Amino acid sequence: xxxxxxxxxxxxxxHRGRQRLPAVEDVSFDIAxxxxxxxxxxxxxxxxxxxxxxxxxxxxPPVEVxxxxxxxxxxxxxxxxxxxxxxxxxxxxxxxxxxxxTHLNPVLTVGAQISEPLRFHRGLTKAAAREKVLELMREVGxxxxxxxxxxxxxxxxxxxxxxxxxxxxxxxxxxxxxxxEPTTALDVTLQAQILKxxxxxxxxxxxxxxFITHDLSLVAELCDRVAVMYAGRIVELGPTARIFERPSHPxxxxxxxxxxxxxxxxxxxxxxxxxxxxxxxxxxxxxxxCRFRERCERAxxxxxxxxxxxxxxxxxxxxxxxxxxxxxxxRACHHPLA
Amino acid sequence: MTTAPSSTAAPALAQTPLLSxxxxxxxxxxxxxxxxxxxxxxxxxxxxxxxxxxxGESGSGKTTLVRAALRLFDIGVKPAIAGTVALEGRDLxxxxxxxxxxxxxxxxxxxxxxxxxxxPRMRIASIVAEPLAIHRIGKRSGRVARALELLAQVGLxxxxxxxxxxxxxxxxxxxxxxxxxxxxxxxxxVLDEPLSALDxxxxxxxxNLLVDLRERRGLAYLLIAHDLRLVRYLAPRVAVMYLGRIVExxxxxxxxxxxxxxxxxxxxxxxPSLQPVAKAVEV
Numbered sequence: 001x002x003x004x005x006x007x008x009x010x011x012x013x014x015h016r017g018r019q020r021l022p023a024v025e026d027v028s029f030d031i032a033x034x035x036x037x038x039x040x041x042x043x044x045x046x047x048x049x050x051x052x053x054x055x056x057x058x059x060x061p062p063v064e065v066x067x068x069x070x071x072x073x074x075x076x077x078x079x080x081x082x083x084x085x086x087x088x089x090x091x092x093x094x095x096x097x098x099x100x101x102t103h104l105n106p107v108l109t110v111g112a113q114i115s116e117p118l119r120f121h122r123g124l125t126k127a128a129a130r131e132k133v134l135e136l137m138r139e140v141g142x143x144x145x146x147x148x149x150x151x152x153x154x155x156x157x158x159x160x161x162x163x164x165x166x167x168x169x170x171x172x173x174x175x176x177x178x179x180x181e182p183t184t185a186l187d188v189t190l191q192a193q194i195l196k197x198x199x200x201x202x203x204x205x206x207x208x209x210x211f212i213t214h215d216l217s218l219v220a221e222l223c224d225r226v227a228v229m230y231a232g233r234i235v236e237l238g239p240t241a242r243i244f245e246r247p248s249h250p251x252x253x254x255x256x257x258x259x260x261x262x263x264x265x266x267x268x269x270x271x272x273x274x275x276x277x278x279x280x281x282x283x284x285x286x287x288x289x290c291r292f293r294e295r296c297e298r299a300x301x302x303x304x305x306x307x308x309x310x311x312x313x314x315x316x317x318x319x320x321x322x323x324x325x326x327x328x329x330x331r332a333c334h335h336p337l338a
Numbered sequence: 339m340t341t342a343p344s345s346t347a348a349p350a351l352a353q354t355p356l357l358s359x360x361x362x363x364x365x366x367x368x369x370x371x372x373x374x375x376x377x378x379x380x381x382x383x384x385x386x387x388x389x390x391x392x393x394g395e396s397g398s399g400k401t402t403l404v405r406a407a408l409r410l411f412d413i414g415v416k417p418a419i420a421g422t423v424a425l426e427g428r429d430l431x432x433x434x435x436x437x438x439x440x441x442x443x444x445x446x447x448x449x450x451x452x453x454x455x456x457x458p459r460m461r462i463a464s465i466v467a468e469p470l471a472i473h474r475i476g477k478r479s480g481r482v483a484r485a486l487e488l489l490a491q492v493g494l495x496x497x498x499x500x501x502x503x504x505x506x507x508x509x510x511x512x513x514x515x516x517x518x519x520x521x522x523x524x525x526x527x528v529l530d531e532p533l534s535a536l537d538x539x540x541x542x543x544x545x546n547l548l549v550d551l552r553e554r555r556g557l558a559y560l561l562i563a564h565d566l567r568l569v570r571y572l573a574p575r576v577a578v579m580y581l582g583r584i585v586e587x588x589x590x591x592x593x594x595x596x597x598x599x600x601x602x603x604x605x606x607x608x609x610p611s612l613q614p615v616a617k618a619v620e621v
Contacts, residue, residue, distance in 0.1 A: 042538055042539060187564065188566075188608050189395060191608065214538055221611070240614045258541070258542035259567075263567055266571050273542070274542035275540075278507040278510070278537070279507070279539065279540075
């Protein structure tokens, strides 16, 4: 499979006053052309920071990004300047977010916002852009585009606003779409429609998709491979089918067990298998050792001293087509389950 | 299967439902003389110790139903109300403020967002004891002791009693919200999306707590939720709301297993599943 994006040892440090907080550490993954990688984790695990850091969407300071390598379409971006990144954002890389309301400009019409990347990156005239905008609106399922193209965001429902954001992200036919919790603010019926739309566009355009979510069932529905994040690190990475069937990291296993038991319904007298404790806050991230160890029944002394790492050779094994399911996923654990 | 437990007893001697909503319509007056009918003739009843789930999309009237069931509208919001809401047989909308306050002890609300619903300037023990003070129950020292007891009941250690909400995680805050709701010994907890602000790995803990409390205290729950898995797990009965009406109601297995109303069908088919999809097959 053709490599689209390859990230090695991404680290994000948050500046808070004099404090330097290690929000993301040692994050490595690949996305092939046309592939969907799910980045799943709980709030504060660093998944959105990771997504926002790849093309430097977030201001530095407070968001300091370092990486051994970020290679996109064969170009090394870890040392790239703002001009090079700005030329990619909205063109080869499209992005959609959880809350379309905050990512749309309230004083610009829907049409103006969808056409912006076309005019900026492709130099289209207003008239030419308008034709393309109407086509995009039709494609993402916005009814009566001729009427809505001149509407303002507040005149549209949440579901339509998300479709507007998707149309703008797709305008320049990106090679990679980054979708950060794109359906979390939507009702479940709308969620299903938007996911279907994103997946269809990915397939038709052969886009790579980085799909960020806290919801394991969306990973199951959408993603070829999944990277599970916990407290700023990727703890497990591999094909979705493989990890759902036989999770290797105790955190992944615990999460899946709880959600599955809920799925299967209640047996009287029984309780859900619940992971004890809570997710550590960013200020509590420990510099060394496994950050899951306090909640892990397999943890021993080693887990407190040595930070478990995803190994490069495991990573390579986890890449590749989803059909050839490797023996094991890549996992950062001293005592993996499988 | 579809008969409500109340109708199986002899009508005259039938147990009074804990909560009984009959023909409830709620209309908000909007600016410019317009109005919005948020509920249209809603009927439901809840027995002691029973759990009923309400599902529906945003705008379907779920929140209005919660507010009406507790007569807890925002200050200044005075919608037009038709029909009745009876808690332990007493019509909430015919009570004086004082009578209402006394009856409110019987039904407590657990808020959706444990980050926004706890006063950031109050210590945890005071937050939990506050309803006791409002209802003038016990003496100050007794209230603090009671607060510690309640914290223990929801699985929180005494050591957090002197802290402020900001020092707590989301799951801990939601437990504090539940402890606070339990302070006045209610019969009914209204749970408005109790998990949606919580991390996935913490949700199971709170669900287990809700099951425990129900068994130990015989609590009734009115559960507002969008997650059908949670509904299946916690609620034997479900009511589906759409555009201000209850369009389908009955045993959860039946309603979600063989949905009849088109909206319920859409809702069930939209719910994501944990089974990884074989992507090549899907077109």
